[in-house]
Amino acid sequence: xxxxxxxxxxxxxxxxxxxxxxxxxxxxxxxxxxxxxxxxxxxxxxxxxxxxxxxxxxxxxxxxxxxxxxxxxxxxxxxxxxxxxxxxxxxxxxxxxxxxxxxxxxxxxxxxxxxxxxxxxxxxxxxxxxxxxxxxxxxxxxxxxxxxxxxxxxxxxxxxxxxxxxxxxxxxxxxxxxxxxxxxxxxxxxxxxxxxxxxxxxxxxxxxxxxxxxxxxxxxxxxxxxxxxxxxxxxxxxxxxxxxxxxxxxxxxxxxxxxxxxxxxxxxxxxxxxxxxxxxxxxxxxxxxxxxxxxxxxxxxxxxxxxxxxxxxxxxxxxxxxxxxxxxxxxxxxxxxxxxxxxxxxxxxxxxxxxxxxxxxxxxxxxxxxxxxxxxxxxxxxxxxxxxxxxxxxxxxxxxxxxxxxxxxxxxxxxxxxxxxxxxxxxxxxxxxxxxxxxxxxxxxxxxxxxxxxxxxxxxxxxxxxxxxxxxxxxxxxxxxxxxxxxxxxxxxxxxxxxxxxxxxxxxxxxxxxxxxxxxxxxxxxxxxxxxxxx
Amino acid sequence: xxxxxxxxxxxxxxxxxxxxxxxxxxxxxxxxxxxxxxxxxxxxxxxxxxxxxxxxxxxxxxxxxxxxxxxxxxxxxxxxxxxxxxxxxxxxxxxxxxxxxxxxxxxxxxxxxxxxxxxxxxxxxxxxxxxxxxxxxxxxxxxxxxxxxxxxxxxxxxxxxxxxxxxxxxxxxxxxxxxxxxxxxxxxx
Numbered sequence: 001x002x003x004x005x006x007x008x009x010x011x012x013x014x015x016x017x018x019x020x021x022x023x024x025x026x027x028x029x030x031x032x033x034x035x036x037x038x039x040x041x042x043x044x045x046x047x048x049x050x051x052x053x054x055x056x057x058x059x060x061x062x063x064x065x066x067x068x069x070x071x072x073x074x075x076x077x078x079x080x081x082x083x084x085x086x087x088x089x090x091x092x093x094x095x096x097x098x099x100x101x102x103x104x105x106x107x108x109x110x111x112x113x114x115x116x117x118x119x120x121x122x123x124x125x126x127x128x129x130x131x132x133x134x135x136x137x138x139x140x141x142x143x144x145x146x147x148x149x150x151x152x153x154x155x156x157x158x159x160x161x162x163x164x165x166x167x168x169x170x171x172x173x174x175x176x177x178x179x180x181x182x183x184x185x186x187x188x189x190x191x192x193x194x195x196x197x198x199x200x201x202x203x204x205x206x207x208x209x210x211x212x213x214x215x216x217x218x219x220x221x222x223x224x225x226x227x228x229x230x231x232x233x234x235x236x237x238x239x240x241x242x243x244x245x246x247x248x249x250x251x252x253x254x255x256x257x258x259x260x261x262x263x264x265x266x267x268x269x270x271x272x273x274x275x276x277x278x279x280x281x282x283x284x285x286x287x288x289x290x291x292x293x294x295x296x297x298x299x300x301x302x303x304x305x306x307x308x309x310x311x312x313x314x315x316x317x318x319x320x321x322x323x324x325x326x327x328x329x330x331x332x333x334x335x336x337x338x339x340x341x342x343x344x345x346x347x348x349x350x351x352x353x354x355x356x357x358x359x360x361x362x363x364x365x366x367x368x369x370x371x372x373x374x375x376x377x378x379x380x381x382x383x384x385x386x387x388x389x390x391x392x393x394x395x396x397x398x399x400x401x402x403x404x405x406x407x408x409x410x411x412x413x414x415x416x417x418x419x420x421x422x423x424x425x426x427x428x429x430x431x432x433x434x435x436x437x438x439x440x441x442x443x444x445x446x447x448x449x450x451x452x453x454x455x456x457x458x459x460x461x462x463x464x465x466x467x468x469x470x471x472x473x474x475x476x477x478x479x480x481x482x483x484x485x486x487x488x489x490x491x492x493x494x495x496x497x498x499x500x501x502x503x504x505x506x507x508x509x510x511x512x513x514x515x516x517x518x519x520x521x522x523x524x525x526x527x528x529x530x531x532x533x534x535x
Numbered sequence: 536x537x538x539x540x541x542x543x544x545x546x547x548x549x550x551x552x553x554x555x556x557x558x559x560x561x562x563x564x565x566x567x568x569x570x571x572x573x574x575x576x577x578x579x580x581x582x583x584x585x586x587x588x589x590x591x592x593x594x595x596x597x598x599x600x601x602x603x604x605x606x607x608x609x610x611x612x613x614x615x616x617x618x619x620x621x622x623x624x625x626x627x628x629x630x631x632x633x634x635x636x637x638x639x640x641x642x643x644x645x646x647x648x649x650x651x652x653x654x655x656x657x658x659x660x661x662x663x664x665x666x667x668x669x670x671x672x673x674x675x676x677x678x679x680x681x682x683x684x685x686x687x688x689x690x691x692x693x694x695x696x697x698x699x700x701x702x703x704x705x706x707x708x709x710x711x712x713x714x715x716x717x718x719x720x721x722x723x724x
Binding site for chain 2: 333338366384
């Protein structure tokens with residue numbers, strides 16, 4: 001039995017956007033909250049410097065990867081942290097630092113569609129959520145105001161709104177404007193993408209300055225990160241203990257959570273207690289912790305009487321297309337992506353084919369362009385001319401594809417192998433089905449039409465890749481037999497444990513998950529407060 | 536040391552011959568009229584077992600076709616290249632071969648390209664390409680070693696876009712500055 005040195009009302013594991021918003025909301029109501037965060041605190045300027053000094057180019061390269069809180073690391077080649085055993089590889093990236101992965105997200109803050117909550121009822125595929133859009137709308141609005149979302153009130157996103165966006169839309173770039181006009185003939189229309197990026201000074205943060213490096217890092221903090229609410233929560237008295245990894249959750253014989261064992265970076269082992277425990281890690285680390293907490297009473301892990309913990313993993317498979325425009329477009333100025341197309345986001349086709357959203361990227365290609373040109377054997381000063389030409393003329397489109405839940409997609413634990421923190425290695429199975437492949441094929445066809453319409457050359461379409469959205473592995477549902485948490489995000493099996501984050505999503509939709517995570521977290525905070533009050 | 540003055544046209548032609556003979560036609564055509572003096576100092580006597588930094592720097596200038604390079608970046612690269620297998624040998628042999636090609640008595644007489652084409656050895660051709668890659672990307676890559684960031688802001692790939700596009704993590708447009716073509720864009724199509 002470990003010494004217990006933390007006793008609180010609500011013990012939250014994880015300091016990403018879910019944990020931060022929940023902690024802040026509870027602290028506003030006068031509830032005592034403690035957050036355990038496995039990773040260290042980081043400073044923005046250190047991350048910027050970290051990227052400039054790193055030889056790796058992945059989104060996580062500038063962030064710490066500590067032995068006591070390791071994470072996937074694709075920059076170095078094949079990741080060793082998660083063993084991929086399926087036919088497809090999902091090269092997921094996430095951070096284990098205070099503030100979590102919102103350090104390197106792209107701020108896309110799109111609401112799910114009402115039909116996304118009722119996929120089975122509407123299209124006969126996937127499952128329904130136990131809540132509908134209307135129940136979450138109030139919290140979507142609250143989340144948008146907390147995060148400072150910039151959006152266009154006149155644009156029809158398909159998700160009805162009760163209030164205007166807190167901030168006006170980010171203006172489109174020259175390339176956005178030029179290309180979107182030309183693509184109208186293909187029936188593809190673009191709107192300003194709702195984004196948690198300051199289009200004006202808001203909530204103590206400055207206006208976006210257009211560095212164009214939203215992911216991996218916004219150098220100014222104009223883009224929202226969970227640090228905003230970590231700092232607010234700490235001002236309200238929330239205790240955040242960094243470098244403290246939760247190893248195991250313990251129950252009593254009635255299934256009540258009684259403690260959480262943790263290990264500090266210096267090797268100190270203790271335990272913490274909370275009247276309510278909230279696991280807000282992410283779609284991988286949350287199910288992992290539940291599975292690692294298996295005991296005689298719960299041999300398959302906590303909250304897992306359904307056998308669904310770690311299962312039903314969904315990503316938003318991506319597909320990108322790069323091409324050279326005959327006219328200069330000057331991308332890589334301004335935010336990473338400003339406009340998006342919802343033209344193929346929903347429809348009766350979803351009975352058979354995955355929906356997707358399409359974005360026009362403002363992302364720089366200098367390294368890839370230069371490397372390809374060097375491989376082609378081009379030398380200076382021709383090389384300089386070629387890099388310049390391609391940089392000014394190159395454009396990239398990207399689609400976010402919906403993915404259906406499938407039981408076999410997800411993680412299991414390999415207790416015979418341990419990571420640097422001594423925890424069992426995760427084995428990850430991932431595959432795409434005909435539904436997703438049909439969506440990818442349709443996207444490829446559209447890419448070629450776009451290329452032809454724009455009279456582009458050197459058109460290259462990527463293989464499918466991960467958007468690092470980790471969803472579905474502890475899903476929400478009305479029935480304890482088929483789901484892990486109820487409609488309030490409380491586990492069916494342990495009444496004083498809540499799970500937050502995209503792990504609880506029953507279906508993926510096409511919206512980037514963060515705004516929905518934020519809305520669900522604010523909503524869960526109300527339920528947690530109620531449970532603490534009435535018992 | 537000796538002052539060495541040739542034209543960019545001649546230097547380019549020398550390098551092209553060794554590395555990318557196939558691209559020579561189009562490459563040469565753009566610079567055959569470029570008589571800008573390429574004026575750098577070249578070490579003439581040095582320890583061939585352990586070539587000094589000055590040789591590495593001069594070789595870097597020849598390969599990148601630049602009279603000026605970031606000295607701090609060069610100083611970070613030098614020990615890394617010296618430490619790689621056959622690194623010092625490659626520095627010396629590449630340097631001396633390029634000098635010998637540039638020094639051909641008939642180098643100003645067209646068709647110069649036929650004189651230098653393919654004259655760099657296989658190892659020297661690989662090495663100069665390796666050096667060029669490092670200077671342009673700012674990252675040292677070698678199959679036997681982990682990559683090393685040697686410079687960010689001085690990576691030569693950014694030379695191509697300075698004044699037109701912001702260098703990532705270093706420059707920005709200011710709010711809304713992305714809505715119109717960049718001010719410096721008129722220089723380029």
